[in-house]
Amino acid sequence: MGCGQSSASFFESRGLIYIYYGTTSGNSSRLAFQFASQTRKLNFLPKGKDVIQNLVINLSEFEPDQISSQKLAVFFVSTYGVGSSSSDAQKFNSWIFSKERKNDEFKSMSYIVFALGNTNHENYCQFGIKLDKRLEELGGKRLFALGKGNAAENTTENDYQNWISTGVEETLIKTYPAQTCDPKKFEQSIQQIKYTNEPENENLENLDYQAQKYKSSITFTINEIRELKKKPTLGNSTLFIDLVADNVNYVTASNIAIYPQNSDQDINELCNQLRFDKNMKFEVITTMKHPFPNPISIYNYLKKYCDFTGLITKKQLMELSNQVVNKQHKEELLKAASFEGREFYDENFTKKRESLLTVIKKYNIRNLSIEQLLEICPSMNPRFSTIASSNMKHPKNIHILASQLILYEKRLGLCSQYFSSLKKGSLLKGYLQDSKFAFPKNPKAPVLLIGPGAGLAPMRALIQERDYHLESNNLEKSPLQGNMELLFGCRTEDEYFSEEELKHYEKNGTLSNLKVAFSRKAVKQYVTDIMDLNQIHSHLQMEGIIYICGSAQMGRDITNKIQDMYKQIENIAPYLAFKKISELEQKQQLITELWG
Numbered sequence: 001m002g003c004g005q006s007s008a009s010f011f012e013s014r015g016l017i018y019i020y021y022g023t024t025s026g027n028s029s030r031l032a033f034q035f036a037s038q039t040r041k042l043n044f045l046p047k048g049k050d051v052i053q054n055l056v057i058n059l060s061e062f063e064p065d066q067i068s069s070q071k072l073a074v075f076f077v078s079t080y081g082v083g084s085s086s087s088d089a090q091k092f093n094s095w096i097f098s099k100e101r102k103n104d105e106f107k108s109m110s111y112i113v114f115a116l117g118n119t120n121h122e123n124y125c126q127f128g129i130k131l132d133k134r135l136e137e138l139g140g141k142r143l144f145a146l147g148k149g150n151a152a153e154n155t156t157e158n159d160y161q162n163w164i165s166t167g168v169e170e171t172l173i174k175t176y177p178a179q180t181c182d183p184k185k186f187e188q189s190i191q192q193i194k195y196t197n198e199p200e201n202e203n204l205e206n207l208d209y210q211a212q213k214y215k216s217s218i219t220f221t222i223n224e225i226r227e228l229k230k231k232p233t234l235g236n237s238t239l240f241i242d243l244v245a246d247n248v249n250y251v252t253a254s255n256i257a258i259y260p261q262n263s264d265q266d267i268n269e270l271c272n273q274l275r276f277d278k279n280m281k282f283e284v285i286t287t288m289k290h291p292f293p294n295p296i297s298i299y300n301y302l303k304k305y306c307d308f309t310g311l312i313t314k315k316q317l318m319e320l321s322n323q324v325v326n327k328q329h330k331e332e333l334l335k336a337a338s339f340e341g342r343e344f345y346d347e348n349f350t351k352k353r354e355s356l357l358t359v360i361k362k363y364n365i366r367n368l369s370i371e372q373l374l375e376i377c378p379s380m381n382p383r384f385s386t387i388a389s390s391n392m393k394h395p396k397n398i399h400i401l402a403s404q405l406i407l408y409e410k411r412l413g414l415c416s417q418y419f420s421s422l423k424k425g426s427l428l429k430g431y432l433q434d435s436k437f438a439f440p441k442n443p444k445a446p447v448l449l450i451g452p453g454a455g456l457a458p459m460r461a462l463i464q465e466r467d468y469h470l471e472s473n474n475l476e477k478s479p480l481q482g483n484m485e486l487l488f489g490c491r492t493e494d495e496y497f498s499e500e501e502l503k504h505y506e507k508n509g510t511l512s513n514l515k516v517a518f519s520r521k522a523v524k525q526y527v528t529d530i531m532d533l534n535q536i537h538s539h540l541q542m543e544g545i546i547y548i549c550g551s552a553q554m555g556r557d558i559t560n561k562i563q564d565m566y567k568q569i570e571n572i573a574p575y576l577a578f579k580k581i582s583e584l585e586q587k588q589q590l591i592t593e594l595w596g
């Protein structure tokens, strides 16, 4: 008898497995859940802290005095920045890499790591790679080779399946034969919901890490929101958003995380399709921490806490295949969920950015319960932007530049549709977080800013900071006293949304030079085409700093160009030119904030 089928009598199991994840946008938690379901089918007992399935553990909740005695653990971790973890795993990151750890501290643990990352970033999967090595250093036994999932082309899920197919399950089965177990040893959480007439309770205590973070986040009010482009079209608009909140101190060009909400149209479509009465309230019955405050109405759960418009996962497809009536539809969903159907999944689901909502509508699925949604939908994760204002110039206002994202055909990304529904006076929830945009250590160092499109955001903040000190005749107090040059890029003149503002800064001397590349004019130019390599070489020799913000692909193009510069001007070998990039990063002469 397998796990979950236990009666009062003894049952067969391969034992406990601890599945940890560290995530920002939910990819690692999705795979951790998927892995937990798979291991459950193999008669393992995933022992988690998550209330919905009690199968997985967010790394923010790891227990320092217990983790090393756990016999079998699997880690799903993503990388952010220079080999760092997602912020929920930061405490674990510091703890595991601390000098206080003893060499044999993890000698009882067998472990497996799956690292998530994006090859467009310089430090692909670094945190997972480092963790895999570190656990071995601390005496842990690596049970299976590190897996890597690449988000660059949305292939994380297929990479995961490829990795599983190389023998992860077989290794687990071989290493942990099934044994007879006493069910009393394994406490179960209660995973049910109950419909109720009790009022909604936003103040519920005993929330899990993510729900607590949401609850304690800041409520911002929109002071101003307007389109910046002269001729915006769907998918090609950039919003300027000015936020205020009581007693908020922010740091120039730091990050702001914003919790998006689903649109009423999407909620109505989901409720109509699944025949939910959105005004009904329910509570989660559990012995564990709650994933959101409840009792709660179905509407509020769907609005704030349930991410049902993200890219559909294979686990969701598998679950939905049980709900379709039509035989051909069932086969299609099963094929897309299977390992063999990887290409079919890519073509028909990934490329079209299908979500749980679009698939439910397309396949006319009508009987999915709230419990099932709770089980297969990730919770709503915040989305990060870099603040586009200086706290010196605007101490009480936080500016954001938000470009609109089209997923497929005319469907907007979750955050884009959320922002487009906001107006002056709307409230939104979020929190502030450090970014990599540190000021130069030497305030006199010259600064080169490269920020096309909405990548202008942190550059605008730095420009404002310098302008503030120039305006008040106090440049010697500024952390940005050296020359400041900006390379900006956009498609056409109509999209040059900050023209007036930037020209003003050029005229008053805040910017010593302003160069703009237009990629859709007769002569097509990208920011890489307007980089003057000789000038950048002398800039770096003068200990100048280069700041880059924008898409990860653009970031890679720029660092390639800098490598070309070293090859051409210093005549050095390609691998040495490549090494120069990480040296610049380490010396904080190259500071990047890239997305995607």
Ligand SMILES: Cc1cc2nc3c(=O)[nH]c(=O)nc-3n(C[C@H](O)[C@H](O)[C@H](O)COP(=O)(O)O)c2cc1C
Residues within 6 Å of the ligand: 022, 023, 024, 025, 026, 027, 028, 029, 077, 078, 079, 080, 081, 082, 083, 086, 116, 117, 118, 119, 121, 122, 123, 124, 125, 126, 151, 156, 593, 594, 595, 596
């Ligand atoms: C701001 C930002 C910085 C990132 N930095 C890196 C990086 O340095 N190395 C890397 O391999 N991936 C990087 N990524 C990619 C993420 O690790 C990747 O998208 C991963 O799938 C996210 O998983 P999560 O949703 O579980 O956090 C970055 C992504 C973002 C948005």
